[in-house]
Amino acid sequence: MDCKEFREILDLYMDGELAAEGVAAANAHVSECPGCRAVHEELSRLRRSVQQIVREHNAPSLLVDRIRRQLMPPWRRVLAPAALLILVLFALAAAGASPGARGLVARSMEFVAFHLDPPRLVELEGQLVCRDCELKALYGAKTMCLLKGHRGALKTADGKIWNLMEGEHTEALVHDDSLRGKTIHIRGKIYRRAGCVEVQSYRIL
Amino acid sequence: MPHISALYGAARHMGDAQAAEDLVQETYLRAWKYFESFDPGTNCRAWLFRILRNVWVDRWRKARLEIPLPDESGVALEPYYDWEGGLLGNEYSEEVGQALSELPEEYRWAVLLADVEEFSYQQIAGIMQCPIGTVMSRINRGRRMLARLIRSGAEGSPESKRKKVRDPLEKI
Numbered sequence: 001m002d003c004k005e006f007r008e009i010l011d012l013y014m015d016g017e018l019a020a021e022g023v024a025a026a027n028a029h030v031s032e033c034p035g036c037r038a039v040h041e042e043l044s045r046l047r048r049s050v051q052q053i054v055r056e057h058n059a060p061s062l063l064v065d066r067i068r069r070q071l072m073p074p075w076r077r078v079l080a081p082a083a084l085l086i087l088v089l090f091a092l093a094a095a096g097a098s099p100g101a102r103g104l105v106a107r108s109m110e111f112v113a114f115h116l117d118p119p120r121l122v123e124l125e126g127q128l129v130c131r132d133c134e135l136k137a138l139y140g141a142k143t144m145c146l147l148k149g150h151r152g153a154l155k156t157a158d159g160k161i162w163n164l165m166e167g168e169h170t171e172a173l174v175h176d177d178s179l180r181g182k183t184i185h186i187r188g189k190i191y192r193r194a195g196c197v198e199v200q201s202y203r204i205l
Numbered sequence: 206m207p208h209i210s211a212l213y214g215a216a217r218h219m220g221d222a223q224a225a226e227d228l229v230q231e232t233y234l235r236a237w238k239y240f241e242s243f244d245p246g247t248n249c250r251a252w253l254f255r256i257l258r259n260v261w262v263d264r265w266r267k268a269r270l271e272i273p274l275p276d277e278s279g280v281a282l283e284p285y286y287d288w289e290g291g292l293l294g295n296e297y298s299e300e301v302g303q304a305l306s307e308l309p310e311e312y313r314w315a316v317l318l319a320d321v322e323e324f325s326y327q328q329i330a331g332i333m334q335c336p337i338g339t340v341m342s343r344i345n346r347g348r349r350m351l352a353r354l355i356r357s358g359a360e361g362s363p364e365s366k367r368k369k370v371r372d373p374l375e376k377i
Binding site: 011047 | 210213218234301305320325326341345355
């Protein structure tokens with residue numbers, strides 16, 4: 001094979017489109033001819049450079065998500081909300097059956113809540129109450145407040161009683177009896193799993 | 206999602222980011238719709254690229270009424286590269302990107318499918334729906350034109366110089 005012949009089949013050689021004997025002849029020529037070797041190397045570099053340029057574009061994750069959603073079969077699109085609705089109805093029905101079933105439902109809902117609501121910075125508003133006294137009033141819990149002193153907690157409008165973590169901003173809130181019954185606005189981090197708030201700042205309304 | 210980055214990479218060089226997203230999305234929707242027509246014994250990536258190419262043809266090329274390239278099959282290949290003597294610099298990625306965008310679209314498709322996706326000529330002919338001889342000439346001319354464009358870019362040429370780079374099929 002001479003230079004002219006090699007240049008004519010250079011693209012085919014590069015692209016693996018030559019038959020075995022053609023490849024052998026081209027290999028032999030490249031090993032002997034510095035000029036053709038240089039051209040072949042330049043073309044290889046050009047190919048690598050084009051590959052590099054094109055492959056630096058990755059499909060945006062939002063595009064992938066959008067396509068995945070659109071490719072979801074229609075029955076799944078309908079079934080997913082339907083299954084959730086059935087589950088909620090079943091849970092509500094079971095909740096009426098017995099205290100054990102209610103407990104199971106409550107625990108399941110808590111489990112979901114823990115995973116839906118990771119610790120995060122929030123603002124809460126509610127009434128400062130003694131946690132144990134509230135439980136006594138609500139459920140007749142046996143409390144030791146008279147002996148050990150009251151312990152301040154925040155009761156929000158939904159009836160949830162949030163414990164306040166001990167810290168530099170919570171001394172008065174937890175232990176100052178004169179603040180009990182007041183409406184407080186708290187900024188802090190909630191830990192739903194422990195029913196607890198880490199207070200960063202607060203103001204009395 | 207298999208092959209999506211390859212499809213997006215190619216689409217991104219056939220249009221801007223928004224156009225590329227639309228192209229790829231439509232490609233997958235069509236592939237899903239016509240999945241029964243896919244032969245499991247064949248290359249899925251090549252099948253998806255064929256759809257991508259069809260979507261591109263339908264949406265953009267027709268809309269812009271672009272004048273198609275002349276029939277290349279009767280024109281002799283160019284045997285020599287005019288970069289001999291190391292005319293390309295060591296680092297030419299930037300020029301490559303620019304040059305690629307200036308390459309006529311049919312040549313760009315051929316170069317992308319051959320150099321980046323490394324499809325066989327037979328597969329490229331299937332994707333571009335043209336004879337293998339046309340694929341060969343598009344790859345051949347595309348690479349040479351790309352090299353000229355890179356060279357004119359690397360020499361720091363202004364637009365006027367770039368315009369001198371002719372389509373090799375253009376009659377003098």
